[in-house]
Amino acid sequence: MTVQSPAFIPVAGVRLGSAAAGIRYRDRRDLVVVELAAGSTCAAVFTRNQFCAAPVIVARDHLTRCQPQFLLINSGNANAGTGDQGLRGAIESCRSLAVLRGCQVDQILPFSTGVIGERLPVERLALALPEALSSLNENGWLDAARAIMTTDTVPKLFSRRMEYAGGQFTVTGMAKGSGMIRPDMATMLAYVATDLAVDNTLLQQCLQRAVAPSFNSITVDGDTSTNDACVLFATGKSGCARVHEAEDELYRLLCEAVESVCMDLALAIVRDGEGATKLVSVAVENALSPAEAREVAYTIAHSPLVKTALFASDPNWGRILAAVGRSDVPDLQINRVELWLGDVCIVNGGGKSEGYTEAAGQAVMDAEEILIRVVLGRGTASATVYTCDLSSEYVRINAEYRS
C-alpha cells in the first residue's frame, strides 16, 4: 500500500542532521543526529522484549541521569543480541558525539535498527558524525525520516499545528517500521516533538496515553522487536505558557495532537507493512474487559488463515469465526456473537445471517481498507487493533532480507 507523507511543520528548538555512514546500505543516509534545545524535556517508552538491544539499555540508563541533548540514531544494524560488546559500542558512539559537541556522554540517547546479532561498526559511524552535525537544520525531518528506514518503502512523517488562546504550537513526529511489528509499549522507532514547554511527568503521561491506541494497537506479524522505542520531546520554544497541570486546557490540546500524530504514524506503519495490500481494522465490542476485547482482536489479526484470505479479498468468514472460537475467552456464548464485515452482518445466532449474500461480503473485501467487527454480547468493553494482510510478498521480503 502507498503511504502519503504530508508536508511536515518544523518544530522550534529541534534540529536534525543526517549522513551516509555506510553501516550496511550503500548510497543512502543511515545516520541521524537530533539536537534538542537546552531546557527541553523528554519522555520515552521502550520495548518489553527481554532480549532488548544494547542502545535500549543505554538510552534507558541515560534518561535516568539527565535531560537529553542529542538523539543518535542509525539504521542497518540493530546492535541487538551483541552482549557486552554491543553495550560498549553504543556507549562509544555516544562518546564520539559528546567529544565533538562538548557535552556529557549521558546527554545522548542512542537508537539502532536493522540486522540483529552483528557488531555495530562504531568507527564508520563516528567518521560520519561531522557530516551529520554540519547538516543540522530545523527542516531536516524528511531526510531524517528517510535515513531511519530499513524495509520501509516510504518515510513516515506527520504534523499538527494547534491554535490556542495564548498562541500556537506544533507537534511533528516521524517513525520507521514495516516488519517485526507488534509493538509492546512502543513501535520500532518513533520520534515526536513539540515546541510546547511541558514538565517531564506530564510529558511521560501524554506519551503513554498516546501510544496505547496507536503504536500499541498495531501488528504486522506479531513479532515484537528488540529495538522498539518511542520518544516524545518538548522544547518550550513555542512562546506558549509552560504546561504543568494535567487539568490545563493546553495539556488536553497537546495530548490530542500527540495522539493524533501517533495514530497517523502507527497506521502508516501498518499500511507500509511488509508486503501489505490492505489496511484492516479489527474492532471487538461488548466484551467483558478491554483485555478480553484485545485478546480476540489480536487472535484474528494474527491468524495466518484470516490474513491470507484478506490478501485474496476472499470473504472467508469461517476463518474469522474459527479465530474467535480459539481465542482465550471463557464460556463464550456463540449464539450471541455477531460478525460484521464493514456494515454487512455475516453471522448471528450461531450461524450465517439470513440476509447475507456472498456478493455483499465480496464488495467489502474488495476495498483497500477493511473493517472486521465482532460483537461478543458479554459486556461493554471494546478494543480496536490494526493490521494488514499476509501476502506472498511478505514471505519473499523476509526470506530474502536479513533483519
Add this chain to the structure above:
Amino acid sequence: MTVQSPAFIPVAGVRLGSAAAGIRYRDRRDLVVVELAAGSTCAAVFTRNQFCAAPVIVARDHLTRCQPQFLLINSGNANAGTGDQGLRGAIESCRSLAVLRGCQVDQILPFSTGVIGERLPVERLALALPEALSSLNENGWLDAARAIMTTDTVPKLFSRRMEYAGGQFTVTGMAKGSGMIRPDMATMLAYVATDLAVDNTLLQQCLQRAVAPSFNSITVDGDTSTNDACVLFATGKSGCARVHEAEDELYRLLCEAVESVCMDLALAIVRDGEGATKLVSVAVENALSPAEAREVAYTIAHSPLVKTALFASDPNWGRILAAVGRSDVPDLQINRVELWLGDVCIVNGGGKSEGYTEAAGQAVMDAEEILIRVVLGRGTASATVYTCDLSSEYVRINAEYRS
C-alpha cells in the same frame, strides 16, 4: 515435503468403506464409513475451539449415550458455522445410515472437514451411502485415508504390530490435516484402531496420554480448527486378554503403540503442512514448568519471521532470540539463555557464542529436518513442539483455497 505412507496392517473388527458423494470435489472419494465390531469400545477427544462444528457437538452427545457402531466421515464441507441447520444436517446424515443398517441414530458418530459456513449437502451424502457400505472391507484403510484429505497432498496412515506373551495385537491409525493446524486436544481428524479389548476409561486415558506429545504438540499456522477430532477404538478381536487394569503390561504396550502411531501421524501432518519445505523441532529445556517451556516453544514456532527464515534456510538467529524475548516468561535472565541449531551453539552469555561461524549455522539450516534448541537456565522442565516453515506456497494455497 514428501510423506511416506508405509504399508498398513488391517485391524480385525474394523471395516472401512468409501464412496464419491460429490460433496465438493469431483472425481474422488469424499465419504467414509467405518464399521466397528459389536462390543468395541471407543475413546475420543475433540477441539476446544468454542465455535466447534455441528458434527463435533453431535458426536460428543452420541458418545455419552451408547457404544458407537459406525463412524461417518465426509470431506469437502466442515458443517461448521452452520447453526441449527448444521446440527439437523449432521443428525439427518446419521439417520440415513442408521436406516440402511438397522441400528440406532446415536450409535453413529459423524465427522466433517472442509469449507466452513456452507450447508452440508445431506441428500448427496445419503445417496452415496449404499456404495460406501458395499465397499466395507478390512483393507479399506488407504482408500479411506485418501477420502478424508482436503489440502493434504498425501494420505497419512501408520501401523504397529506388537508382540506379547499372550499373543499379538495391532494398532493402525489414519489422519488428515495440512492447514488450520494447531490442535488443541486433537488434530483435524485422526482415527486409531486396535484389535485389543480395552475398557472405556483406560482407552480414554491411553488416548489422552498419546495426543499430548503428538497432535497437541504440532502447529502449522497456529490456527485451531473448528472440527478437530481424534478417535481411538478397540475391537477386542486380537485374541489377547481384555485390558482392564492400568498396571497391565499389555496396557503399557498398547499406550506405547498408540503414542507411537499418533506421533507418526502428527509428524506426517507437519511434513505435509501447507507449503512446508522443512520439518522443524523446537525443544525448550531447563524451564520452570512444562507450560513455560511450551509457551517459549510455541512463540518461536508461530513467529512468521522465524518461519520465513527457515524457508530461506537462513540461520537468522536474531529472530529466534527476539521470539524468546517476547514470550511470556517473567524475569528471564538473558545471559543464562543458550540457543542451539542442531548441535551448533549460537548464543550464550547474552550474545553470539565465541566459536560460532555462519558456515556452521548454514549447514544445519540447509537440511530438511531442523532442531532449534533453547536452554532457559531456570529449572528442569522441558517441551518439544513440531512445526514447519512459512513459504510463499502457503500463502498461495490459502489465498486460493476456501477452507
